[in-house]
Amino acid sequence: xxxxxxxxxxxxxxxxxxxxxxxxxxxxxxxxxxxxxxxxxxxxxxxxxxxxxxxxxxxxxxxxxxxxxxxxxxxxxxxxxxxxxxxxxxxxxxxxxxxxxxxxxxxxxxxxxxxxxxxxxxxxxxxxxxxxxxxxxxxxxxxxxxxxxxxxxxxxxxxxxxxxxxxxxxxxxxxxxxxxxxxxxxxxxxxxxxxxxxxxxxxxxxxxxxxxxxxxxxxxxxxxxxx
Amino acid sequence: xxxxxxxxxxxxxxxxxxxxxxxxxxxxxxxxxxxxxxxxxxxxxxxxxxxxxxxxxxxxxxxxxxxxxxxxxxxxxxxxxxxxxxxxxxxxxxxxxxxxxxxxxxxxxxxxxxxxxxxxxxxxxxxxxxxxxxxxxxxxxxxxxxxxxxxxxxxxxxxxxxxxxxxxxxxxxxxxxxxxxxxxxxxxxxxxxxxxxxxxxxxxxxxxxxxxxxxxxxxxxxxxxxxxxxxxxxxxxxxxxxxxxxxxxxxxxxxxxxxxxxxxxxx
Numbered sequence: 001x002x003x004x005x006x007x008x009x010x011x012x013x014x015x016x017x018x019x020x021x022x023x024x025x026x027x028x029x030x031x032x033x034x035x036x037x038x039x040x041x042x043x044x045x046x047x048x049x050x051x052x053x054x055x056x057x058x059x060x061x062x063x064x065x066x067x068x069x070x071x072x073x074x075x076x077x078x079x080x081x082x083x084x085x086x087x088x089x090x091x092x093x094x095x096x097x098x099x100x101x102x103x104x105x106x107x108x109x110x111x112x113x114x115x116x117x118x119x120x121x122x123x124x125x126x127x128x129x130x131x132x133x134x135x136x137x138x139x140x141x142x143x144x145x146x147x148x149x150x151x152x153x154x155x156x157x158x159x160x161x162x163x164x165x166x167x168x169x170x171x172x173x174x175x176x177x178x179x180x181x182x183x184x185x186x187x188x189x190x191x192x193x194x195x196x197x198x199x200x201x202x203x204x205x206x207x208x209x210x211x212x213x214x215x216x217x218x219x220x221x222x223x224x225x226x227x
Numbered sequence: 228x229x230x231x232x233x234x235x236x237x238x239x240x241x242x243x244x245x246x247x248x249x250x251x252x253x254x255x256x257x258x259x260x261x262x263x264x265x266x267x268x269x270x271x272x273x274x275x276x277x278x279x280x281x282x283x284x285x286x287x288x289x290x291x292x293x294x295x296x297x298x299x300x301x302x303x304x305x306x307x308x309x310x311x312x313x314x315x316x317x318x319x320x321x322x323x324x325x326x327x328x329x330x331x332x333x334x335x336x337x338x339x340x341x342x343x344x345x346x347x348x349x350x351x352x353x354x355x356x357x358x359x360x361x362x363x364x365x366x367x368x369x370x371x372x373x374x375x376x377x378x379x380x381x382x383x384x385x386x387x388x389x390x391x392x393x394x395x396x397x398x399x400x401x402x403x404x405x406x407x408x409x410x411x412x413x414x415x416x417x418x419x420x421x422x423x424x425x426x427x428x429x430x431x432x433x434x435x436x437x438x439x440x441x442x443x444x445x446x447x448x449x450x451x452x453x454x455x456x457x458x459x460x461x462x463x464x465x466x467x468x469x470x471x472x473x474x475x476x477x478x479x480x481x482x483x484x485x486x487x488x489x490x491x492x493x494x
Binding site: 004005006007009010013014028031032035039040042043044045046047049050051053054066067087088091092094095097098099101104105106164165166167173176195198199202203206207 | 237259262263265266267268269274299303306307310314317318319320321335337340343346347350351352353354355357358359361362367370380382383385386387389390391392393394396397398425428429432433435436439440442443447453
């Protein structure tokens with residue numbers, strides 16, 4: 001979903017950058033709050049960031065000036081909430097632009113909005129609803145991450161369709177971009193959902209106490225063992 | 228992995244190129260201002276010009292080997308070209324350039340679609356060349372020191388340094404585990420390959436986290452309080468260079484205003 005450097009024409013990349021800024025500022029506030037209360041979350045935060053980097057670097061090129069890949073930001077949203085996921089995604093996207101020329105600095109805003117804001121918000125919303133509905137947590141994580149991934153690509157399609165109109169209007173352009181993405185993205189979303197379930201179970205098993213203190217899960221204290 | 232090879236070489240050139248001794252603030256100013264002007268410019272002539280300016284600076288002045296720069300450019304430009312061909316074929320509106328009528332469907336290629344595609348391709352080329360100028364001449368740590376100087380929140384810089392380290396940690400542990408699995412005949416057939424991959428993915432996360440936590444404990448024991456101390460001995464910016472860059476920016480803005488209305492690919 002990384003839109004490449006310079007691919008978006010002028011009013012659009014500025015607009016998405018402006019949309020990104022308040023969310024990221026709020027996220028920085030949240031992240032400093034969490035790390036101040038629990039300095040031990042820092043390694044987990046950095047690892048989730050690195051996880052987003054590695055997953056979103058596994059890209060399949062797509063013919064839309066963009067590409068298809070797992071995002072990893074859904075899991076970050078489930079663990080830390082969407083605002084922190086937005087900050088982590090922004091840092092990762094800057095690194096990817098600088099190290100891999102994957103994404104770009106002017107399109108950073110658009111990419112953060114799709115991968116760091118829309119996807120995580122959807123994932124977090126789904127996760128909260130699943131928790132309320134007492135759905136088993138592995139299914140909740142799967143649904144949250146898979147939907148977060150899919151909606152990230154819906155957001156990218158909207159961004160591209162707004163920037164590249166067709167004769168039949170916005171919806172036609174949106175359908176064109178969306179179809180190209182859907183081919184690769186639906187299997188990828190399912191695969192990412194399954195991977196996230198495994199990782200989340202591992203984390204609950206080994207780092208349950210840490211997850212409990214940051215409020216990601218509510219486990220009875222008997223289940224949280226070890227560090 | 229592609230990242231390992233190209234990424235490592237980019238990092239090496241960032242430290243050893245001929246512009247490495249120039250102040251990173253100057254290079255950042257040049258790369259970012261030219262990037263923003265060329266991407267914001269309405270005519271594609273500006274990014275096209277910027278692409279060649281950066282090409283000349285990188286190859287002649289910074290002495291980056293041409294074949295390596297070409298290799299770096301090839302993949303993004305090829306993807307951009309493909310995307311732009313599709314934009315030219317399927318997008319746009321208004322005046323039509325060509326109509327293909329077959330018994331089953333009719334297909335119109337629009338002038339605005341082709342114009343949009345050409346402009347997009349040149350904008351991508353210009354933008355990527357600015358990005359590469361920055362990456363190939365300036366090490367990431369220099370950029371982080373600059374960010375600290377302009378008072379970017381401490382936690383952001385700390386997280387970037389940690390994430391940067393963890394990316395390499397993750398890759399390193401993954402390759403170690405992969406080697407271990409290979410030696411125990413873990414990848415002999417399809418089923419064992421899937422089993423090994425699942426094991427690797429699950430354990431990779433926990434192993435990396437544990438190693439990271441050990442590092443964190445060790446750092447805390449040595450007085451780490453959220454600030455990673457880096458030697459701040461960057462060269463100072465030279466006044467004439469900064470003025471030169473500002474003049475170049477003004478020139479680019481004027482040129483983009485002058486060429487804004489006067490360009491069209493197909494008349």
